[in-house]
Amino acid sequence: MNVSALRTRLHFLQRSRVPVPLPRSNVPGNGLLWPVAWAILRNKGQNTTVNIGAEFARWETLKAQRGMKSDVELATFLLNRSSSSYQHRMLREFLREVDADADDLLLHNNVRWLSKGRVLSRFWSIRREVASFLAQAASQKATQFSDFLENEKHMDNVAFLVDITSHLNELNIRLQGKDNSVCELMTAVRSFQKKLEVFKEDLQADCAHFPTVQEQVQGQRDVLSFVDFIDKLIVNFSNRFDSFSFGQHLTMFIQNPFLITDVRGFSKEVTQHFKWANVGHLQMQLVDLQADVALKEQFVKTDPSTFWLQVVPETAFPGLRKVALHILTMFGSTYNCEAAFSTMNIIKTKYRSRLTNEHLQMCMRIALTPFKPRFKILASQARAQFSH
Template sequence: MLARFHSLLPEIVEFRNLEKCPLTVLEDENWLCDLGFIVDITKHLNDLNVQLEGPDQLLHSMYSKIKSFTPMLDLCCLLERFNARFTDIKSKKLELDIFSIPFIVTPASAPSELQLELMKLQSDDTLKAMYLNMPLLEFYRVYVSKKEFPNLRASALKWSSVFGSTYLCEQFFSKMKYTKSRYRSRLTDENLGLQLRVSTSSICPNIERLVKKKEYRKSH
């Protein structure tokens, strides 16, 4: 909206003058500079917000995007407010690093229950090669077993289940809105829950297998 308003400034000024209601502020250079700054910074904030939304977003990757955006805020007041907004996640940086870059973290800096497991993980060149050549969650699922790395696996399960935005909740309620409409008055709460579970799941159903489990009658 701000960008659209800024692009239409000449037309707005002309219209106000035609209506005999000129706005002197629209011709004030200082005010226009402030407006240009607001338009620019809100665009960048909106772009960041879009990057933080979407499915399959892990907290450590979202935090990386936030860190890469911070240097753009080279204005004291704005930078302070931005940093204050993400104080909680910054306090968890070490735990996020252990989850996302376990081969780089210094074991001595990790919590005591993770130190030996990190040493064992980092000393295994095969595991390091697998880590570098496959998705992070797939690496933990296949190679970080509960038997060998119980604490690291538990930590990975914790941080992979944390979501850093309300995107999933908003998506869920949007689907519920379209599923439970006034045209489906006979839809029960139980059926609604089952339909929403299917619509929000990333698992592809095996329709052929499901059909085989059902009995059917042949036509005579």
């Protein structure tokens, strides 16, 4: 970028009805022209008086902070950054004109746990429109991005990332929620570990579980690098979750105790995790529970948590109920904690500066409790105070 390009930028601002005066040719040297011109651009023409000494010092400081050697390099960086919002508006208008599947690209955010998959999916749906837009843009970065979109190998990688992040997002959604027990979470993880083996074989066959890869590659290019990626995922999942020692009997005990056939194996697994458990009592209580037809019918009508906490009588099955309570009260994820912090941020704002810790605790309890007040009953019990 040179001085004429900067003048073009200033002319554009003038055509946009922004009162920006062009720098005069009698400014002493191009070394001062850049700081002065950037000061005018930064102020959007609202302040036509420029302190040349202060702006020159600011320009040199900024150039040193960015590690840039020339004025042209810094000017290119600043002008490209200032025009990014304009390019964004032009992209949105272009996508609307061509009736694309989406009218904008999504911005990736590390805090949002589904962001990567959604960003990639959105980009893939409008990749052809984005390529057309970049072909019309006359800039070095646009040319680089356009070359990236035209590279088949790069787009193969993007297609694979679209599919694999979609599968990972499905797992993430299954792992979220308030009432998921640790057994349900581990069931989802074990299921996904088996799916990874299926994905590995599928990539070497017809890519039925990778529709984006199938559309992009069409059997014409090698996908061995994707198989290696799946292998690494399998190893990572094994390293992270294989140390979790809950076996099949304990998982089945929570989800459906009436399906357990190996009573001795169940009691042995329980005593491995809970040293206080009595093997003989657990075996007899499990047999009695499975023989109770009424409890079996109640189990079909309710969810496992409600069944163990409210339906199973503690007097008849104290050992089984205690084991179930220990398992159900384990925190399988940080979802509840994160939800509580989000609720607290909504309640405790800068506009409620007089909110005490006691009142905050009460508000948090009301906001997070699953119980709903029965207002009709409370209102019917209220007594009006008539004046004498």
